[in-house]
Amino acid sequence: MRIAGIDVSEVVEEFGTPTYLLDMDRVRENFLRLDKALNCPHTIAYAYKANHEPELVRMLSSLGSGATVPSGYGVMLARWAGVPPEKVVLVGPSPSRGDLAEAADYGVTVSLESESEARALRDVGGTSVMVRVNPGLGAGAHPSLVTAGPGTKFGLPPERALSLLRSLKGEMNTRGFHTHVGSQIMSVEPFISALEVLRSLVEQFGGVEVLDLGGGLGIPYGGSGEFPLGEYAEIVCGASKELGVHIFVESGRYIVGDAGYLIARVNYVKEVGGRKWILLDAGMNDLLRPALYGAKHRILVDSEGPEEKVLIAGPVCESADFFGEYDLPRVREGDLVVIADVGAYGFSMASRYNLRPLPAVVALEGGGYRLLRERENFGRAIFG
Numbered sequence: 583m584r585i586a587g588i589d590v591s592e593v594v595e596e597f598g599t600p601t602y603l604l605d606m607d608r609v610r611e612n613f614l615r616l617d618k619a620l621n622c623p624h625t626i627a628y629a630y631k632a633n634h635e636p637e638l639v640r641m642l643s644s645l646g647s648g649a650t651v652p653s654g655y656g657v658m659l660a661r662w663a664g665v666p667p668e669k670v671v672l673v674g675p676s677p678s679r680g681d682l683a684e685a686a687d688y689g690v691t692v693s694l695e696s697e698s699e700a701r702a703l704r705d706v707g708g709t710s711v712m713v714r715v716n717p718g719l720g721a722g723a724h725p726s727l728v729t730a731g732p733g734t735k736f737g738l739p740p741e742r743a744l745s746l747l748r749s750l751k752g753e754m755n756t757r758g759f760h761t762h763v764g765s766q767i768m769s770v771e772p773f774i775s776a777l778e779v780l781r782s783l784v785e786q787f788g789g790v791e792v793l794d795l796g797g798g799l800g801i802p803y804g805g806s807g808e809f810p811l812g813e814y815a816e817i818v819c820g821a822s823k824e825l826g827v828h829i830f831v832e833s834g835r836y837i838v839g840d841a842g843y844l845i846a847r848v849n850y851v852k853e854v855g856g857r858k859w860i861l862l863d864a865g866m867n868d869l870l871r872p873a874l875y876g877a878k879h880r881i882l883v884d885s886e887g888p889e890e891k892v893l894i895a896g897p898v899c900e901s902a903d904f905f906g907e908y909d910l911p912r913v914r915e916g917d918l919v920v921i922a923d924v925g926a927y928g929f930s931m932a933s934r935y936n937l938r939p940l941p942a943v944v945a946l947e948g949g950g951y952r953l954l955r956e957r958e959n960f961g962r963a964i965f966g
């Protein structure tokens with residue numbers, strides 16, 4: 583099987599399985615497509631939580647990307663990658679003093695989610711802020727991907743967000759308002775609704791420099807239909823023009839999602855109760871999305887012939903360690919199985935659960951490949 587012109591079995595021979603592949607050319611293409619579509623003053627502040635591979639974020643920085651980071655380590659990584667501080671946003675519902683101090687030290691903008699956080703930021707000398715608005719409407723492909731509904735922990739209701747930003751005016755650089763309504767959104771409606779709330783806040787505040795619309799732009803995951811990028815850009819840039827604001831877009835998944843592949847090997851095939859299980863050497867510790875969100879990824883195999891129903895699962899001792907039911911041509915023990923569209927929230931959510939080492943990561947670029955991250959040496963991790 584070939585991915586981005588590379589023979590996958592060659593990569594596996596060298597680095598083993600499970601291994602993540604990251605198609606850097608595809609990432610570049612995705613970033614530039616989004617950048618070109620946004621025909622107004624904007625910053626794409628790539629969401630590091632989607633995939634924080636250092637070479638990846640440095641490449642994006644070289645293309646002009648900013649950074650949305652969830653922690654002080656994220657600030658350090660953006661700084662290392664050469665992202666200018668005015669293009670970095672630290673945002674999260676509960677940043678530590680250490681996180682805020684790191685943001686203050688590099689002079690990045692913090693999107694405040696509470697009045698107490700504003701006091702904590704003042705204590706560590708931070709001066710550049712937005713306020714995260716929870717517009718009371720949520721969107722996303724799964725309840726856990728909704729980050730702005732009435733019952734969520736994120737941000738502040740519009741009126742409180744307005745008073746907080748007003749209270750900081752004169753003391754800090756009050757750059758503007760921020761929202762992130764959810765993830766894996768495939769239509770423009772949630773963005774239109776969020777913009778309506780933000781527009782009113784900007785007018786009441788008397789104008790701002792920045793409107794940060796968060797991320798959330800979805801990818802097809804093998805289903806039909808692309809994210810309506812043209813329509814999105816028109817709406818966003820319409821607001822930019824009308825309100826005279828610089829737009830921040832914190833896209834993660836749209837930029838890296840379809841550039842990632844997880845290569846696994848079939849350890850065992852067994853039939854139980856008339857159902858066929860394909861048991862891989864990659865599990866929920868390597869790729870959590872199916873267990874966490876019920877996400878279903880495209881599966882690619884080399885075999886050909888008539889399809890049969892199979893259940894695909896991993897080696898972890900949890901029933902949730904299950905990738906789903908698929909129709910596939912006959913797969914045999916020892917075959918390679920590729921789980922596609924795992925560039926976002928794949929490796930970045932990987933863990934060592936069940937005493938399993940973190941997988942290797944290999945970059946594909948310009949028809950060649952190179953190791954970005956060695957498979958973890960678990961003996962060394964445990965015994966030193």
Ligand SMILES: Cc1ncc(COP(=O)(O)O)c(C=O)c1O
Pocket residue numbers: 629631632650673729762764765766796797798799832833834835836926
């Ligand atoms: C504040 C914030 N911005 C941006 C993102 C990136 O979202 P996506 O990968 O859906 O674009 C997230 C993801 O959870 C987020 O919490």
